[in-house]
Amino acid sequence: MLATSPAFKANVKGALADVGLQKALAFTRPSFAGRRAAAVAALPEFEQLRDVGRDIKDHVLGNLDFYLETWAANVAKTGGTVHWCSTADDARAAVLAICQRVGAKTVTKGKSMISEELGINEHLEKFGIEPVETDLGEYILQLRKEPPSHIIAPAFHLNREDWEESFRASHTDLPEDRVFGERRDILTEARKKLREKFLAADVGITGANFLIAETGSSVIVTNEGNGDLTQTLPRVHIVLASIEKVVPTLEDACALLRLLARSATGQDMSVYTTFSTGVVRPGDLDGPEEYHVVLVDNGRTGMIGTEFQEMLRCIRCAACMNHCPVYFTVGGHSYGWVYPGPMGSVLTPSLIGVDKAGHLPNASTFCGKCESVCPVKIPLPKLMRHWREREFERHLTPQTMRTNLALWAWFARRPAAYRLATRVAAWTLGLLGRKRGRFHSLPFAGGWTDGRDLPAPEGETFFARYARQQRETQS
Amino acid sequence: MSREAILGAIRRGLKRGALPDDQQLALRARMAAHPRHLIPARGQVPRPEQVALFLHNVEKEFGTTARVAGLADVPGAVADYLAANNLPSDFAIAPHPELESIDWSQRPMLALRPGRAQASDLVCLTHGYAAVAETGTLMLPGSGQRPTTLNLLGDTAIVVLRASRIVGFMEAAWDLFRAENHDDVTGGFMPRNIMWVTGPSRSADIESTLELGAHGPRRLHVVLVDDDPSALT
Numbered sequence: 001m002l003a004t005s006p007a008f009k010a011n012v013k014g015a016l017a018d019v020g021l022q023k024a025l026a027f028t029r030p031s032f033a034g035r036r037a038a039a040v041a042a043l044p045e046f047e048q049l050r051d052v053g054r055d056i057k058d059h060v061l062g063n064l065d066f067y068l069e070t071w072a073a074n075v076a077k078t079g080g081t082v083h084w085c086s087t088a089d090d091a092r093a094a095v096l097a098i099c100q101r102v103g104a105k106t107v108t109k110g111k112s113m114i115s116e117e118l119g120i121n122e123h124l125e126k127f128g129i130e131p132v133e134t135d136l137g138e139y140i141l142q143l144r145k146e147p148p149s150h151i152i153a154p155a156f157h158l159n160r161e162d163w164e165e166s167f168r169a170s171h172t173d174l175p176e177d178r179v180f181g182e183r184r185d186i187l188t189e190a191r192k193k194l195r196e197k198f199l200a201a202d203v204g205i206t207g208a209n210f211l212i213a214e215t216g217s218s219v220i221v222t223n224e225g226n227g228d229l230t231q232t233l234p235r236v237h238i239v240l241a242s243i244e245k246v247v248p249t250l251e252d253a254c255a256l257l258r259l260l261a262r263s264a265t266g267q268d269m270s271v272y273t274t275f276s277t278g279v280v281r282p283g284d285l286d287g288p289e290e291y292h293v294v295l296v297d298n299g300r301t302g303m304i305g306t307e308f309q310e311m312l313r314c315i316r317c318a319a320c321m322n323h324c325p326v327y328f329t330v331g332g333h334s335y336g337w338v339y340p341g342p343m344g345s346v347l348t349p350s351l352i353g354v355d356k357a358g359h360l361p362n363a364s365t366f367c368g369k370c371e372s373v374c375p376v377k378i379p380l381p382k383l384m385r386h387w388r389e390r391e392f393e394r395h396l397t398p399q400t401m402r403t404n405l406a407l408w409a410w411f412a413r414r415p416a417a418y419r420l421a422t423r424v425a426a427w428t429l430g431l432l433g434r435k436r437g438r439f440h441s442l443p444f445a446g447g448w449t450d451g452r453d454l455p456a457p458e459g460e461t462f463f464a465r466y467a468r469q470q471r472e473t474q475s
Numbered sequence: 476m477s478r479e480a481i482l483g484a485i486r487r488g489l490k491r492g493a494l495p496d497d498q499q500l501a502l503r504a505r506m507a508a509h510p511r512h513l514i515p516a517r518g519q520v521p522r523p524e525q526v527a528l529f530l531h532n533v534e535k536e537f538g539t540t541a542r543v544a545g546l547a548d549v550p551g552a553v554a555d556y557l558a559a560n561n562l563p564s565d566f567a568i569a570p571h572p573e574l575e576s577i578d579w580s581q582r583p584m585l586a587l588r589p590g591r592a593q594a595s596d597l598v599c600l601t602h603g604y605a606a607v608a609e610t611g612t613l614m615l616p617g618s619g620q621r622p623t624t625l626n627l628l629g630d631t632a633i634v635v636l637r638a639s640r641i642v643g644f645m646e647a648a649w650d651l652f653r654a655e656n657h658d659d660v661t662g663g664f665m666p667r668n669i670m671w672v673t674g675p676s677r678s679a680d681i682e683s684t685l686e687l688g689a690h691g692p693r694r695l696h697v698v699l700v701d702d703d704p705s706a707l708t
Contacts, residue, residue, distance in 0.1 A: 065482045198690075251646055283618065
């Protein structure tokens, strides 16, 4: 997927002016946070489970080579094939080769962020193979040729009118005068259309929430059932999975499953949690004859052993973006690549480079809400700060910002000068703003005062007042 | 080769070579022991409460339930459910010995077709291997006796489950499964497919509002057979 992350600032301007998007954001924000809060409140052990989840993932990352080798050996025993792919190019080529070898015309797809990361659809189309997204949200985005704006609710930025418009434009074989009275009518039409695709597909591609080392299984977690139809009906099942998805045992997966759905959608458990292990067995009446796992690195090994390793604990629940004031102001598309919100602000610079994605870790208020809801306790604000430091070290930060930081640093290291400067500033602003008590606009601070007023200082700095009050209480 | 490249990059990141033998041994022992982590208290309750919690959670997740005294009462419960919901009386049914042992002819209106599901099937009936009280989840391992398509293709999915197969939490279901299954092909215990199903299919992709019946069944009905005296309240 081509990144528009370098144009983050322009993307944000567009998003803020997009009435439909702002309506969808305002509508969704309370329910995302509310559902999680209710599910967490109903499980007293949730906080302890977050420590468990963190520890399992850290254990895996410290022994990742061992668990991947163990898992791959077990996949081989089940008649499956593992395709080790260092780069996105390798992974695209592996998927295409399988599809071409079996003469695939259409390929159904379950929801997979790795697929977005690799740009599988564009690649298959280039070679005359039709990919069909079957997750309801991904399906409409494919019709509209849009990327997802959220990692688990990919089309929540669309309103009902958008769905209706896209369905009328795409399903031209259906009567023009049909009525979409309720959301259910949209769902029913998609169900009917996609059922035909499920039955016709030659290959089904899904993602993976977990890979189980002890059994060689892959696990998907869905609510619609599209992932299961995708991996059950066609003759060939391809799993796209990144290297950090592996966990040692089914019991490890259970602990993480207790965190995943609650953090994601506020469900105790998603509707379908499915463990796939190899190819159809003798006597089975359904299931694929071929089972492939395209195992993708695509930059992740470069994070191991660095200050960003903790990001590889991520289980893609979306809690961080669901609680992010920045995300709910600018929407997912502004981030300009596959992964939006706080997790994207850390992961995107790791995978496509801080030179392209440097804006993202800067687009944070550091309120810390993301870290406080993360089911595997990733210190997201700290990791964003590391990216800001790297950006500064590599001289990618704009010159005005560097100059101002240098200026601030000079004062911060000289307490006497700092106090004098702040005293002058507070006194001046206090005098100027004495009448109205606030400023509508200030030189060099337009970005701040565009959105709100700056309260005028009372004329005394914090240091001065603190010292005065200390003196007063002592006397 | 990519495999060596990926493993090499991981080891470089971890600043070590391949794991020493003794550490590999320790990790293998951990997998062999597959220790449980923290189990929430809600699943660790006495038998009758487990069954009640399971039924409560199925209904919380928009499933429906019926409770019968024995396998012989299943045809009546199924026929009543289909009639009450205006559903056709012909359905695809899992070719499972326990379902085959039932005398379905007592309800002559019911027309059964054993086998996997077809796209045209409106109602599918399968056999529940086990169920988890903690979340109201059915464990449905795929096999010739429990085709996976029966869980997916019908508009209505019916699952016959014995109360003695309800356990408190997920790990206990895996214990059952590990103990009772062997896969000749792999030498392990996992069949090709195991589905854990919690309620009927749904989506909230349209305006973040929940709608049932996205691609899988719109209705999920559990017929619970009370074969476990210790589970009766």
